[in-house]
Amino acid sequence: MKFESHGVSGGCWNGALQAANPPAALSVLHRGEVVAEASLRDAGPGVWAVSVSLPPAVIDQGAHSLLLVAGDEVLSSLALTAGTVAGDDLLAEVAQLRAELDLLKREFRRLAAGG
Template structure:
């Protein structure tokens, strides 16, 4: 298994951009997936200034972006290893949005901590 490293540089104008480093002499084979289905046009261009480094650009087709949360995976096809992932949230804010759930869990945890501390004081 090759030691590949993919570092996202930015997502801009519907394109994921990153830098891939691999061992010398290794030609990487990357795939981009959404719900286990290949998506977009993935282009790897060797970096002329750095050996064993490629610039990665994934063009996201607009027809796959729908209301809700989509998580994209960038995978090394040879080893079936996920190198990077990113999430796109579109549409109206969801009632069960993950950020809202985390805020609710934090509030409940604070309430439980206070009740536990009060219980410890009362029983000692």
């Protein structure tokens, strides 16, 4: 699977997913928690239009990093920065790293618990 982000417009993250079959579920994670589910629409052979309505909590003051995941596979990441943030680029990068680390920790704990 390959996801191509088309960016955010009107609070909605859009893109295209190339896959033979659509995944059972696409989720958006923020700080290791699922905050939204993506909707898929057939856009041609092997291509699915992806749309996610982002909750207001992640479109807020500061830097926020979102991950689009299908099961355990991270398909894409999105860094959102709003307001006046010192060192915008660095904070967005740290937020993205934290989100990915939270995902890894959660999956490691699940595997260690035998799940």
